[in-house]
Amino acid sequence: xxxxxxxxxxxxxxxxxxxxxxxxxxxxxxxxxxxxxxxxxxxxxxxxxxxxxxxxxxxxxxxxxxxxxxxxxxxxxxxxxxxxxxxxxxxxxxxxxxxxxxxxxxxxxxxxxxxxxxxxxxxxxxxxxxxxxxxxxxxxxxxxxxxxxxxxxxxxxxxxxxxxxxxxxxxxxxxxxxxxxxxxxxxxxxxxxxxxxxxxxxxxxxxxxxxxxxxxxxxxxxxxxxxxxxxxxxxxxxxxxxxxxxxxxxxxxxxxxxxxxx
Amino acid sequence: xxxxxxxxxxxxxxxxxxxxxxxxxxxxxxxxxxxxxxxxxxxxxxxxxxxxxxxxxxxxxxxxxxxxxxxx
Numbered sequence: 001x002x003x004x005x006x007x008x009x010x011x012x013x014x015x016x017x018x019x020x021x022x023x024x025x026x027x028x029x030x031x032x033x034x035x036x037x038x039x040x041x042x043x044x045x046x047x048x049x050x051x052x053x054x055x056x057x058x059x060x061x062x063x064x065x066x067x068x069x070x071x072x073x074x075x076x077x078x079x080x081x082x083x084x085x086x087x088x089x090x091x092x093x094x095x096x097x098x099x100x101x102x103x104x105x106x107x108x109x110x111x112x113x114x115x116x117x118x119x120x121x122x123x124x125x126x127x128x129x130x131x132x133x134x135x136x137x138x139x140x141x142x143x144x145x146x147x148x149x150x151x152x153x154x155x156x157x158x159x160x161x162x163x164x165x166x167x168x169x170x171x172x173x174x175x176x177x178x179x180x181x182x183x184x185x186x187x188x189x190x191x192x193x194x195x196x197x198x199x200x201x202x203x204x205x206x207x208x209x210x211x212x213x214x215x216x217x218x219x220x221x222x223x224x225x226x227x228x229x230x231x232x233x234x235x236x237x238x239x240x241x242x243x244x245x246x247x248x249x250x251x252x253x254x255x256x257x258x259x260x261x262x
Numbered sequence: 263x264x265x266x267x268x269x270x271x272x273x274x275x276x277x278x279x280x281x282x283x284x285x286x287x288x289x290x291x292x293x294x295x296x297x298x299x300x301x302x303x304x305x306x307x308x309x310x311x312x313x314x315x316x317x318x319x320x321x322x323x324x325x326x327x328x329x330x331x332x333x334x
Contacts, residue, residue: 018329084308184319191322245315248308
């Protein structure tokens with residue numbers, strides 16, 4: 001029996017749990033080789049590539065609507081993040097930041113798109129991979145600019161501190177720059193999408209649970225579903241905000257790597 | 263009264279207090295600063311989201327560890 005049929009028959013998978021995130025294979029295989037997540041990631045990549053190719057196939061001085069949208073997205077990342085956070089030197093990261101932003105935004109929006117309604121980013125694997133890209137990039141850029149020794153020294157020892165504080169600060173700065181940054185970067189995106197999906201599940205399935213509970217509780221299910229709609233709008237906001245925050249933090253990390261010694 | 267379930271839920275409730283207050287203070291400060299000097303709105307916006315993201319991470323750590331340490 002499918003999940004929808006299960007819900008309607010009153011035999012609810014209640015309460016929502018981590019198991020709700022492990023989807024079956026689309027072709028009915030025993031091991032999940034090709035799940036909805038795989039399909040969504042391929043779809044997102046295809047949609048982004050096709051959109052930008054079509055929008056820029058025939059660029060004009062007076063842009064068409066598609067070209068205007070594509071240019072706005074690129075301009076937002078190039079000017080709003082790269083230039084703002086890193087400075088003039090950061091403009092070369094514009095394409096990377098834009099790609100990152102588009103990928104995260106599109107995969108996040110699957111969380112509220114009918115028929116999909118779950119984001120690939122609610123599995124830690126996808127945000128972790130994206131965080132690894134950023135991690136490798138900002139360390140590589142720092143070493144390429146300052147050389148290995150100077151980059152390590154610069155990121156571990158803050159300027160103008162008393163000498164007896166340096167051992168303690170080195171530990172804190174090491175944990176901060178090399179361990180906590182990639183970890184929180186991945187976890188932030190993952191936990192937002194994970195929690196968002198759980199919350200939507202609670203209110204949707206909660207409506208059915210109330211409907212089946214007793215005649216007294218049945219009307220309350222309407223309130224639960226109204227809240228589902230409201231929370232879907234909140235999710236839409238969070239989807240875009242998290243894409244922006246991820247790119248913004250990438251910019252901020254690159255900036256600290258590239259900064260001159262103070 | 264008999265309550266069943268995971269204690270991690272209460273733990274997460276406690277863990278969310280701090281970040282909740284923190285995020286509130288951050289947005290309050292942003293609103294206050296832009297009300298006083300509207301021209302700094304664009305200048306401060308990246309800092310707003312940076313601060314928000316860093317504080318919010320604490321609450322999200324709570325969610326993740328809540329599931330990890332929920333107990334079987």
